[in-house]
Amino acid sequence: MPELPEVETVARQLAQLISGRKVKGITVRDEKLRGPEFVQLTGYTVKTVERVGKRVVLSFTGSGEKPPLWVSVHLRMTGRLIWCPDDAPERSCEDMYAHRRAVTEKSLRLTFALSGGELRFHDARRFGMVLLHETPPAGDQAALEPLSDAFTAARLAELLSGARGEIKPWLMRQDKLAGIGNIYASEILFDAGIDPRRSGGSLDAAEVRRVHRSTVKILRLAIKYCGTTFSDFQDAGGKQGKFQKLLKVYKKEGSPCPTCGGAIERIVQQQRSTFYCSACQH
């Protein structure tokens, strides 16, 4: 389930792999993705690949008078962007992700044929979105990027003041903070020692500072480890993330808390699992 660190990992890797490559053609295998739109990318050149919130945004430059274009990709649950270079034998490219069953011929939804290889969008469950834009897709303008300079404890305190909803679902609100999903919301609150059921507005200044600090710390650490892989996520080269080894509470129901040894508990908030330690989080 790709969140900010996973999407950042994919975007950074793709930036290295496909910047400067020319679009030779597009093949759309899923009618949901409105294929004809993408054809106009032919002849364009990949300029940048960046993360915006949970989206991968590719910018393209046209030749001559043609205006620039952008493509945004939301991986949702099972979406993947995989680079298959021409100079790798086809079989080894297939082998690279053959052991992950969800990435199969069947789940291939869209292919960008680029100079030197193919960028393939796989999505077993078809929740993902690939959109073509004529202006830069800015994401939610109001949302704060948690790894930007604009994300300060003071700004977070401002956003949280008066927030009546529970803090854990609040952290996942993409119109407030960009990129935090179910895994990292639980991990951040464990790190900060905050009970996920507290209302956002009930946190005092010191507690907000802890949430701020833990958010930056956990997200940066997860990016360093190339994200978290359970069954779904893998990077642009088909490899798994490594942050799952550092998870302290997510999916750890019944396991001992790494701090106090008590059992990690699972509760449901807004239809989603939350994992926490009731002894350590207040």
Next chain:
DNA sequence: CTTTCAGCCTGGGCGC
């Protein structure tokens, strides 16, 4: 304004 909830999808895991 808030909160809740169905729907989107399909592979995988489980029980029988």
Next chain:
DNA sequence: TGCGCCCAGGCTGAAA
């Protein structure tokens, strides 16, 4: 071996 059932979960939009 295989069938039916349920779950995963980000996000939208409708309903309460």
